[in-house]
Amino acid sequence: MNAGNGSVIDELKERFGAGAVTAQQTKDGVPTAWVGKGIAYDVLNYLKMASGRRFRMLYDLTAIDERVRRHREGQPESDFTVVYHLLSYDSNEDVRIKTGLTEGESIRSVTGIWPAANWYEREVWDMFGVGFEGHPHLRRILMPPTWKGHPLRKDHPARATEMGPFRLPEEKSMEEQEAMRFHPEDWGLAPGGEDTDYMFLNLGPHHPGTHGLLRIILALDGEEIVDSVVDIGFHHRGAEKMGERQSWHTYIPYTDRIDYLAGVLNNLPYVLAVEKLAGIEVPDRVKVIRIMLSELFRIESHLVWYGTFAQDLGALSPVFYTFYDRERMFEIIEAVCGGRMHPGWFRIGGVAQDLPKGWDGLVRGFLDWLPSRLAEYDSIIMKNSLFKARTKGVGAYTLSEAMEWGVTGPNLRACGFEWDWRKKRPYGGYDWFDFEIPTAREGDCYGRAVVRVEEIRQSMRIVEQCLKNMPAGDHKSRHPLAAPPLKPRTMQDIETLIDHFLGVSWGPVIPAGEAAAGVEGAKGNNSYYLVSDGSTVSYRTRIRTPSFPHMQTLPMLVKGLNIPDLIAILGSIDFILADIDR
Amino acid sequence: MSQTVIHLIMVFGVLGVMMSIAAGLIWVERRLLGLWQDRYGPNRVGPLGMLQPLADVIKILAKEDWVPPFADRPVFTLAPAIVVITVLLVFAVMPFAPGIVVADLNIGVLYFLAMSSLGVYSVALGGWASGNKYSLIGALRASAQMISYEVFMGLSIMGVVMMSGSFDLRRIVEAQRGLWYIVPQFIGFAVFLVAGVAETHRLPFDLPEAESELVAGFHSEYSGMKFGLFFVGEYLGITLISMLITTLFLGGWYGPVLPPVVWFFIKTFFFIGFFILLRAALPRPRYDQLIRIGWKLMLPLSLLNIVVTGGIMLAAR
Secondary structure: OOOOOOHHHHHHHHHHOHHHEEEEOOOOOOOEEEEOHHHHHHHHHHHHHHOOOOOOEEEEEEEEEOOOOOOOOOOOOOOEEEEEEEEEOOOOEEEEEEEEEOOOOEEEOOOOOOOOHHHHHHHHHHHHOOEEEOOOOOOOOOOOOOOOOOOOOOOOOOOHHHOOOOOOOHHHHHHHHHHHOOOHHHHOOOOEOOOOEOEEEEEOOOOOOOOOOOEEEEEEEOOEEEEEEEEOOOOOOOHHHHOOOOEOOOOHHHHHOOOOOOOHHHHHHHHHHHHHHHOOOOOHHHHHHHHHHHHHHHHHHHHHHHHHHHHHOOOOOHHHHHHHHHHHHHHHHHHHHOOOOOOOOEEOOEEOOOOOOOHHHHHHHHHHHHHHHHHHHHHHHHOOHHHHHHHOOOOOOOHHHHHHOOOOHHHHHOOOOOOOHHHHOOOOOHHHOOOOOOOOOOOOHHHHHHHHHHHHHHHHHHHHHHHHOOOOOOOEOOOOOOOOOOHHHHOOOHHHHHHHHHHHHOOOOOOOEEEEEEEEOOOOEEEEEEEEOOOOEEEEEEEEOOHHHHHHOHHHHHOOOEHHHHHHHHHHHOOOHHHHHO | OHHHHHHHHHHHHHHHHHHHHHHHHHHHHHHHHHHHOOOOOOOOOOHHHOOHHHHHHHHHHHOOOOOOOOOOHHHHHHHHHHHHHHHHHHHHHOOOEOOEOOOOOOOHHHHHHHHHHHHHHHHHHHHHHOOOHHHHHHHHHHHHHHHHHHHHHHHHHHHHHHHHOOOOHHHHHHOOOOOOOOOOOHHHHHHHHHHHHHHOOOOOOOOOOOHHHHOOHHHOOOOHHHHHHHHHHHHHHHHHHHHHHHHHHOOOOOOOOOOHHHHHHHHHHHHHHHHHHHHHHOOOOOHHHHHHHHHHHHHHHHHHHHHHHHHHHHHHO
C-alpha cells in the first residue's frame, strides 16, 4: 500500500521544513502528516501539482472531533482535525494530511485544487461546523437547512432519547414550510438567460428515474438542461454517528445498509480496517469465503444495475430477467448466510459460520446458469441499436476529469484506465486469483455499461476459482479479540473465562489507533477509516463511499443535454442513494 | 323504418364490440407481457384472470373523482373524453366485412386522418390543463410528435389510394381481392406501421408518457375514470391502427374458408399482438432522435414511395 513508509513525509519535510511537518504512526501504514493550518493549502497544492508522485485524486476529505479523545500521543493540539486523504495513481500510494483547528476556526477551501472537494467540504461543514474560506457555495448538504447543530460533534445527541420529546409548534412548522420555498438564487442558479426565463423542474425527491430519494433541480430552456443542482441527504441515517455508539461487532449489520445492493461487500472494508487495528490475521479459508461472497454480491449488484438501466431507457423486460437471475444468486446467499440483501455475515477475524453442506452444488448451478443469460442480454440490450443510440457519446468524461472528480470503480475504468484495487493493491487474498480488469475507452454511458457487463463475467471466473480451490480450515481466527475462547478452555482457567465474559458482554476492546481499509466495491472504491480510542466502540467511523463523488459529477455531465439523457446518465453511473447519504 | 333499426343495431353493436375489445386488451396485454417477461400477469380474478378488466373498471369508477386545485378544471375534464370520442368516431367508417359498416363514407381515409389529428388535442390540452411541469413537457412532446408523424402517416397511405383509386375504405379492401397491398406497397406499409405506433404513443414512441423520465407525462395528474379514459383511448387507438393496417394493406376481410369478419379480426389481433411485443422488446429513443427519424427517414421514404408508385402506374397505363 505504501511504497517506502515515510518517503512522502520526508519529501514534505524537505520542502516545507522539518518543523512544519509532524509525522504520525498509523496502524494501516498510510503516511500521515500533520501540517499547520497556515501551510495546509500549499502542502496539498504541492502534493498535487509539484510533487513527483502527483496526488491527482482527493480520495477523501473528512474531520475528527478530537475534544474528548484520550489516546492521541504525539499528535499536535487540536479540537477539530481536518483529514485529507490523497491518492496517487502514478506511484500507487496514499498520503493522509491532517490539520488541527480550534473551535470556531475555519480553513482555506481546496476546491481550487480538486473540484471534488466541494461536496466533501460541505459535508464537513454540515457535520462538524468547520468553515471553509473561499468555498463557492458552503451550505448544508446532508442535513436539512433548518437543522440546529452539527451532528458528528461529540456533544450532539446521537439518538432521540437524548434530545427530549419532539415538538412542532406553529411557528416552527411555518419556518420549515418557508424553508422549502424554492429560490433559484439560494442554490446558485440564475433565474433566466438573456431573453428567456428558465423553467425550474424538481426531478425528485420522488421520481421513478432517480432510484430512490434524490432531488435534482433542473433549470430548463425547453427540454435542454441549462444548469442543475443535486440535492442529497434524503436518505441520511447517520451511519457514521451510529458507528460511535455501536460496539465493533454490532456495527457490522449497519455497513450492509450503506450500499444496500452489495451486501457483504460493505462488511469487507469495515472488518479489514478493524483487523488492521487489532492486528488480526485471518485463516485462508476465511479469505476465500469472503472473496467468493463478495464477488457474488458484485454480480448481484451489476445484475440489478443492468436491468434497471435498461428500464431507465424504456426497455421494460430486462429488469424481470435480471431480477430472476438475482433470485438464483440469493438462493446461494440464503443457504450460506440465512439472509438476503443484508446478511451482515462477515465478522471481525472471520465469517459468522462455516459454509453449509451442498454450497458447492448451488454455486456450480449458478455458474452454469448465468452465461447463457448474459449472452441473451448482450443481444437484447447491448447490441440493440436504440440502446446504443441512447448511450453512445452521452455523458462522457475524460480520464483526467474523472480523476479530478474522484471517480472510481467501473466509471473510472470506462475512461480506459485500468485501475482496480483487487489488482493494484490486492487485499484479503485477491492476489491468488486469475482474472482481468475490463476497460472501455469512451467514458460515456455505453462504455460504463460495457465495463460492468464484462465485470460480471470476470467475477464469475473468480467465484469459479473459489469453488475449485476452497481451502480447508477454520472459518474464524483464534485471536481473542475476534472470537470467544474455545469452550473447553473457559472451563479450565479464570483468565479465559473473563475474556469470554467481556467479549460477549462488552464486545472486544480494540487497541487505540487509526486505520483505513478500502476495497473495490461494486460501485467503486469503498473505504472505512476507523479511529479507535481503546474502547469497545469506535471513536470515529468514516465511510468513504464511491457514489458520493460520482453523484457530484452529474451537473457537469448533463449540462446542455436534455431530460432523457439525464436519466440515461443517472442509470449509467450506478449509484445507491444510501451509499451517497449514509 | 327497418333501415333505421339496422343502423342503430350497427352503431351500438360496433360501439359495444369496440369498448369490449378495449377492456379485454388490458387483460391481453398484461398476460402477454407476463408471458414474455417470465412472470404470470393477472391470474386471480375469474378464469385465467380474464375478469381483471372488470375488477379494474369497478375500482376505477369507485375512486374519488379528483381534480387538482391548480388545474384548469373544464379543460382538464374535457381532455380525456376527446381521445375516446375521436377514436370511436373513426370506427364508424371501418368496413369489418361486406355489409358490416356503420357509414360507408367515400372519403373514409381522409376522415380517419382528420379524426386522428383531433386526437392530439386530448393529450395537448390534458397536459396543459394539469398545471404540472411534467405534464406540460409531455404535452409539448406529444404535439411535436404528432405534427411530425401525421405528415408522413397521410403520405404513406397515398400509394394505396393511388392504386385503388379511392378514399373509400370499402373500395380499398375490394381492390385487394387479388393481391394484398402489403406486397406492392411494402414501404407504405412499413411507414404507416411506424407512424401508427407513434400516433398511439406506445413504446418505443411513448415519449409523451415516458415513465422513467416524466413520471407519467401528460396524464401525471389524472386519476379515477379520467385516467381510465386515457387508458381506454390508448387501447382503442391500438385497435384502430391495427384495423386500418388490416384494411389498407392486408386485404381487410379477405381470406379462405373462415367467414370474412373472422378473418378481419384475426388480422387485427395479429397486429395488436405485434404492438404489445414491441412494448416488451424495445427501449425508447430520445425525443430529438424520434423527430429526426420522422423527418429525415420516414418522410423521404413515403415521398419516394408515392413517386415510384405513380411512375409505375403511369408506365403501366
